[in-house]
Amino acid sequence: MDSQDTMDMWPLHLELPLVAATISSASYLQISIVFAFFYWLLNARVRAMVNIMSTKIYEAYDSGSVKQGSSSLHHQLTQIQLKKREKLAMTKETALAAVDTAMYNTKSTEWITKHFSAPEKRPVTGMSCMKCTPTSRKSAQSSERPLPGINILSLEAFNKQPKGFIAGAFATILHCASFPSHNFPYIYNSVIQDVAVQDAIRQTADEMATELGITDQRGLQMLYTNNKNRAVKILTRMHSKLSNMVLRIVTWVLNKTLPNLYTSMTIPVHQIEMLREASKKGLPIIYLPLHRSHIDYIAVTLTLCQSGLRSPLVAAGANLNIPFFGRVLQGLGAFFIKRRIDPVSGKKDKIYRALLHTYMTHCIEAGHHFEFFIEGGRTRSGKPCMPKGGLLSVFVDAYLSGVLEDALLVPVSVNYEKIVEGSFVRELTGEPKKPETFVGAIKGIWKALTDKYGMVRIDFNQPFSLHELVRSFQGNKNLQNGRSLHV
DSSP, rough: OOHHHHHHSHHHHHHHHHHHHHHHHHHHHHHHHHHHHHHHHHHHHHHHHHHHHHHHHHHHHHTTTTOOOOHHEEEEHHHHHHHHHHHHHHHHHHHHHHHHHHHHHHHOOOOGGGGOOOOOOOHHHHHHHHTTHHHHHSSOOOOSSSSEEETTTTTGGGGGOOSHHHHHHTTHHHHHHHHHOOOOOOOOOHHHHHHHHHHHHHHHHHHHHHHOOSSSSHHHHHHHHHHHEEEEEEHHHHOOOHHHHHHHHHHHHHHHHHHHHHHHHEEEEHHHHHHHHHHHOOOOOOEOOOOSSTTTHHHHHHHHHTTTTTEEEEEEEEOOTTTHHHHHHHHHHHHESSSSSSSSSTTTOHHHHHHHHHHHHHHHHOOEEOOOOOTSSSOOSOOOOOOOOHHHHHHHHHHHHHHHHHEEEEEEEEESSSOOOOHHHHTTOOOOOOOOHHHHHHHHHHHHTTTTTOEEEEOOOOOOHHHHHHHHHHHHHHHTTOOOOOO
């Protein structure tokens, strides 16, 4: 009987379970063999590692490499830090001992003073730029003079000691009456008749005729007359009426009222002497003060009057041309100018520009001194603002055109312990500025008279030449452009 016959003898329902049991027994056997192999392998390696680590630890203890505990190691680190501190302390002590020895040797040794120069002393006044105006800078007097200051609100500062009862009772009046009289030419008619002003009036009338379409002679003449009348009104409001009598009266009033506001108005004596020497040169003097308060207008003028010097024409804002006070300011030398010269943006007011330029030029030719604020308006933050060259350009043009031979520029600083106008909190917060009025001026004066504002310090810097300044700027420009200098 062959195998085929034997297989055929098994029933089909017994053959399938037998095959499944055989396969399952083989799988369990294989898995058991694999697990047994890995167990043997890992167990051998772990035992080997444990034996090696035990051997190393025993060797370390036997060789004495670990003989101390953690507390002993901390003690060693502490000792090392203490040694470092001791070494640093010894180094400092050695350095201090060396310094003490050097100082002792220096004191015990005779000084050789010929090798040392005297320290540079603070200059009596602010000096001009050595690069821009070297000649003016070198002409300054020695800075080794003392710096005494005088209070211009005190008659004792000017050695005006009254003698007798009557002189003592009227000391301020006598002091103001003793001011030297200066010649202040009245400038008005020559400005209207100037060729530049007449041309500006004619050009403005022609432009208006073109815009309005007027071509007949009568209409042109009417436009010319209207513009001429406008020029007269502008000049009437603008021009100054500087008067010796008004200066004396207002100075007397200020000598009586300002001591109630300020404890003192101080200026170094040498600066007054410096201004007197500058006035002897016969050149126009242009004062350029910083602008912090309305008191600036009268602080410079009062200082010059008290010192017997010539008062300048002062450029003031047109907003100060209010009833009564505007007339007083005109008598003190103020000429009023608008902050915004051109009423229409993008269109120049030729008449106003010509009047302002011509008026200042004629005043220069007549020998007037000038004062205007280089910043334009008052600073609201207390910090100096960027300078503006608007009015200064008039003097530069007069120099370049040959009308002005030279002039002396004098920067001025007026510093207050407390400003009369306050801190400008409203304007700094964005609120619009209130215009000046007669009632507002009265209220401001009354408020000022009932308060104290401390000290005022006035400083005049060294005068320097406008001619030298312009030549220096032009020389630098031409050196950059490679051209020669022609004035």
